[in-house]
């Protein structure tokens with residue numbers, strides 16, 4: 001079921017989103033050679049709790065998962081697409097690593113979700129291009145998310161923007177509604193046809209999250225039950241914002257304001 005959030009709920013989501021943006025910005029600044037993924041997770045949890053909020057991924061059990069998610073943050077390195085677990089097999093970051101940081105927080109009972117990808121050090125030209133195209137693809141998706149448009153318009157905008165760059169979309173992964181739960185309807189794919197799917201209405205809150213791979217779009221799930229990797233071992237990047245649909249331009253909730 002697709003829900004419409006009230007004005008009061010959107011105000012809470014906006015405050016939560018602002019807090020989440022600040023946390024992710026602090027975590028992104030910590031990314032450096034030698035820093036461990038576990039340290040990032042510990043800080044993510046501390047930053048959320050310090051503001052009186054809670055991490056929404058910790059102990060969350062998605063449909064089909066065999067166990068609850070064991071961390072506050074997802075840290076996905078290089079060929080890991082999303083849902084990398086930072087605290088079970090902690091790793092130290094190395095120069096050139098591509099690091100996706102994905103987090104959700106619960107603020108006054110309502111959830112926002114956002115992800116950024118950063119490179120440890122300067123990285124190679126292809127890595128920088130992968131990040132830039134993924135970040136810009138998210139922006140294209142956001143621009144298409146206007147009241148009266150359809151879900152397919154978002155995927156179409158992302159897909160047509162990405163196609164000339166030669167990167168592929170992680171297959172089977174998509175954005176989603178969010179707010180009362182970590183994952184709500186509707187499903188928000190990163191590819192699609194213009195004019196198809198659910199009509200976007202003011203008050204809908206969705207997370208748009210392109211995940212682009214350097215090589216194949218095929219992915220595989222690790223033994224840990226969460227970490228998705230590219231099948232060809234090539235690298236992947238991920239950016240995500242939670243937005244609210246309006247009758248005009250959408251409002252990006254998870255950015256620094």
Ligand code: MG
Pocket residue numbers: 102103104113114115240
């Ligand atoms: Mg996320």
Ligand code: MG
Pocket residue numbers: 113114175176207209240
């Ligand atoms: Mg998400």
